Amino acid sequence: xxxxxxxxxxxxxxxxxxxxxxxxxxxxxxxxxxxxxxxxxxxxxxxxxxxxxxxxxxxxxxxxxxxxxxxxxxxxxxxxxxxxxxxxxxxxxxxxxxxxxxxxxxxxxxx
Amino acid sequence: xxxxxxxxxxxxxxxxxxxxxxxxxxxxxxxxxxxxxxxxxxxxxxxxxxxxxxxxxxxxxxxxxxxxxxxxxxxxxxxxxxxxxxxxxxxxxxxxxxxxxxxxxxxxxxxxxxxxxxxxxxxxxxxxxxxxxxxxxxxxxxxxxxxxxxxxxxxxxxxxxxxxxxxxxxxxxxxxxxxxxxxxxxxxxxxxxxxxxxxxxxxxxxxxxxxxxxxxxxxxxxxxxxxxxxxxxxxxxxxxxxxxxxxxxxxxxxxxxxxxxxxxxxxxxxxxxxxxxxxxxxxxxxxxxxxxxxxxxxxxxxxxxxxxxxxxxxxxxxxxxxxxxxxxxxxxxxxxxxxxxxxxxxxxxxxxxxxxxxxxxxxxxxxxxxxxxxxxxxxxxxxxxxxxxxxxxxxxxxxxxxxxxxxxxxxxxxxxxxxxxxxxxxxxxxxxxxxxxxxxxxxxxxxxxxxxxxxxxxxxxxxxxxxxxxxxxxxxxxxxxxxxxxxxxxxxxxxxxxxxxxxxxxxxxxxxxxxxxxxxxxxxxxxxxxxxxxxxxxxxxxxxxxxxxxxxxxxxxxxxxxxxxxxxxxxxxxxxxxxxxxxxxxxxxxxxxxxxxxxxxxxxxxxxxxxxxxxxxxxxxx
Numbered sequence: 001x002x003x004x005x006x007x008x009x010x011x012x013x014x015x016x017x018x019x020x021x022x023x024x025x026x027x028x029x030x031x032x033x034x035x036x037x038x039x040x041x042x043x044x045x046x047x048x049x050x051x052x053x054x055x056x057x058x059x060x061x062x063x064x065x066x067x068x069x070x071x072x073x074x075x076x077x078x079x080x081x082x083x084x085x086x087x088x089x090x091x092x093x094x095x096x097x098x099x100x101x102x103x104x105x106x107x108x109x110x111x
Numbered sequence: 112x113x114x115x116x117x118x119x120x121x122x123x124x125x126x127x128x129x130x131x132x133x134x135x136x137x138x139x140x141x142x143x144x145x146x147x148x149x150x151x152x153x154x155x156x157x158x159x160x161x162x163x164x165x166x167x168x169x170x171x172x173x174x175x176x177x178x179x180x181x182x183x184x185x186x187x188x189x190x191x192x193x194x195x196x197x198x199x200x201x202x203x204x205x206x207x208x209x210x211x212x213x214x215x216x217x218x219x220x221x222x223x224x225x226x227x228x229x230x231x232x233x234x235x236x237x238x239x240x241x242x243x244x245x246x247x248x249x250x251x252x253x254x255x256x257x258x259x260x261x262x263x264x265x266x267x268x269x270x271x272x273x274x275x276x277x278x279x280x281x282x283x284x285x286x287x288x289x290x291x292x293x294x295x296x297x298x299x300x301x302x303x304x305x306x307x308x309x310x311x312x313x314x315x316x317x318x319x320x321x322x323x324x325x326x327x328x329x330x331x332x333x334x335x336x337x338x339x340x341x342x343x344x345x346x347x348x349x350x351x352x353x354x355x356x357x358x359x360x361x362x363x364x365x366x367x368x369x370x371x372x373x374x375x376x377x378x379x380x381x382x383x384x385x386x387x388x389x390x391x392x393x394x395x396x397x398x399x400x401x402x403x404x405x406x407x408x409x410x411x412x413x414x415x416x417x418x419x420x421x422x423x424x425x426x427x428x429x430x431x432x433x434x435x436x437x438x439x440x441x442x443x444x445x446x447x448x449x450x451x452x453x454x455x456x457x458x459x460x461x462x463x464x465x466x467x468x469x470x471x472x473x474x475x476x477x478x479x480x481x482x483x484x485x486x487x488x489x490x491x492x493x494x495x496x497x498x499x500x501x502x503x504x505x506x507x508x509x510x511x512x513x514x515x516x517x518x519x520x521x522x523x524x525x526x527x528x529x530x531x532x533x534x535x536x537x538x539x540x541x542x543x544x545x546x547x548x549x550x551x552x553x554x555x556x557x558x559x560x561x562x563x564x565x566x567x568x569x570x571x572x573x574x575x576x577x578x579x580x581x582x583x584x585x586x587x588x589x590x591x592x593x594x595x596x597x598x599x600x601x602x603x604x605x606x607x608x609x610x611x612x613x614x615x616x617x618x619x620x621x622x623x624x625x626x627x628x629x630x631x632x633x634x635x636x637x638x639x640x641x642x643x644x645x646x647x648x649x650x651x652x653x654x655x656x657x658x659x660x661x662x663x664x665x666x667x668x669x670x671x672x673x674x675x676x677x678x679x680x681x682x683x684x685x686x687x688x689x690x691x692x693x694x695x696x697x698x699x700x701x702x703x704x705x706x707x708x709x710x711x712x713x714x715x716x717x718x719x720x721x722x723x724x725x726x727x728x729x730x731x732x733x
Contacts, residue, residue, distance in 0.1 A: 086288045090284075090312070090315070093312070093316075093400075094315075094316055097316055097400075097403045100403070100404060101356060101403070104407070104419070104422075105352075108415075108416070108418045108419040108422055109407065109415050109416070109419045
């Protein structure tokens with residue numbers, strides 16, 4: 001829907017607008033892609049160079065991973081576009097349910 | 112491919128059902144298979160009650176009793192209640208939202224056959240060295256110690272059946288999100304569709320923990336892993352958590368569609384719009400969410416600690432609030448309505464007090480401190496039978512009578528239906544009411560016999576008598592079904608006369624393409640609105656055009672058969688050399704079938720506009 005190509009033969013499709021939109025999209029994707037590579041290098045660097053404790057490395061890499069997932073969903077899988085409301089609802093419900101479960105395990109359950 | 116119905120031989124009909132991708136036929140398959148397993152689970156229940164009728168009974172041995180009670184629970188939950196609900200979801204939900212089929216007809220068929228082969232695999236354990244005997248919860252420390260292959264059948268059978276359920280749930284979600292007819296907004300969906308939606312979401316989130324738990328169990332028992340073995344660094348409590356993170360949402364997967372069926376019945380036979388529709392939707396979604404926050408109330412006595420117990424107790428009791436909203440809405444729907452006491456309505460009316468009793472004992476059990484007293488007694492048995500029989504089974508029986516005309520085009524006999532209802536209602540309360548008191552005076556659950564002179568004789572005897580009444584009720588229902596099918600008196604679109612939702616605008620049973628033209632939905636209860644405006648049928652939302660239909664396929668059967676064979680290989684690999692080749696052969700069949708499906712293009716076919724118009728000229732209602 002959102003990423004449909006303007007080849008529908010519909011005379012009302014504004015090709016100029018679509019082209020501008022696609023170029024903008026492309027720019028975002030390239031920026032995100034380079035950011036993602038940078039984050040991956042950071043993750044390797046955290047483990048490979050420097051003398052960090054594992055109490056720093058593990059949360060740091062998890063944080064980078066979360067950022068990567070968000071980039072992936074929003075810039076490459078177009079979740080920011082219209083028509084993804086149901087997907088968002090289910091993703092966030094799943095995250096919420098999983099987070100509450102993990103929270104319960106880490107805080108109140110003894111084993 | 113011909114689009115005309117032809118007279119077919121028995122072989123052709125069987126082949127048609129083996130390969131069908133039509134949601135209405137898959138619904139009938141679910142109904143038959145689920146009904147079969149329901150009878151099987153019922154038979155096991157009868158054996159339990161016969162064994163417990165008198166003290167020191169030796170009708171079955173202790174070991175066999177464990178197998179029977181395990182299989183009774185497992186069969187009833189996984190192989191009877193869920194498939195029977197899936198039968199109604201498949202039969203009715205696409206019609207209610209004005210769709211021509213579910214989103215993925217092929218996957219629908221695959222879901223059914225996976226469930227079917229999983230169920231058959233589990234039940235073959237009776238003939239192949241003994242059934243599982245660690246209870247339907249199969250707690251790891253017990254199930255790892257169980258000898259023979261019983262628990263292996265449990266793990267592998269549930270894994271295969273679970274895949275089928277997960278596929279079915281995702282399919283319903285996509286269908287409801289994407290395939291609603293023009294004008295069918297979310298807040299115009301009938302309550303049964305809403306509850307199907309929420310239950311499917313629960314399936315989506317709840318089945319992965321079960322899959323993981325069962326995989327761990329499979330690897331612990333058959334591949335030498337130690338996930339649950341504390342002597343090897345594992346943790347046996349993890350199974351309990353995984354099982355109940357799945358298990359608690361599971362009971363809402365059962366009860367929410369049941370609530371949906373009753374909501375339809377209350378509105379139809381009170382001849383009133385459902386009271387508080389939006390609060391009903393809200394309550395359904397809220398119950399769905401809260402269902403994931405309460406799993407540890409099954410584990411109060413495991414020793415989670417006082418903070419966990421207190422928090423989970425409060426969360427548990429919170430669920431009584433949305434459930435209470437629903438109960439009051441149903442009562443207010445009947446209030447001032449012009450009520451017609453048909454068989455489905457009788458079940459619906461009887462459901463309210465029965466289910467509330469189960470809910471109240473649920474709140475009692477939810478009080479963590481008191482639960483130490485009730486835990487593992489017949490009080491718990493009475494509680495969950497009150498909610499599952501008084502809620503889910505009543506809904507299944509009500510739904511069978513209510514939707515039978517839509518599924519088969521004939522009406523079940525009302526007199527026999529009412530006889531079934533009264534026998535079942537009386538039998539149900541006779542069986543389970545007394546069990547509250549048996550539990551309170553100290554009868555533990557899952558024992559195969561009890562001693563005389565401890566005050567347990569009378570209660571158990573009454574309970575057994577009640578169970579026989581329920582058995583007689585089921586037999587009357589079967590007789591009713593046979594008589595109705597033999598007489599074969601066809602009925603029209605709206606045999607109850609008060610249908611409100613879209614399915615009653617279609618012939619019974621509907622043509623295989625459901626809607627010749629997709630209907631225009633103008634509000635909640637669309638068919639009722641059109642009737643009140645003096646229209647005989649729905650206003651179409653599109654001109655008559657070609658309809659794209661999927662082709663039948665035998666591949667789902669083969670994929671499931673492959674996993675069924677592979678499961679034998681996994682299990683016997685431990686004792687026999689031929690196990691590994693069988694495992695490989697089974698997986699080869701499954702993945703080979705998947706590859707055929709991927710490589711071969713199957714674009715389906717079109718029913719042409721001319722054929723549809725011709726049908727109309729011949730007087731075929733569509």
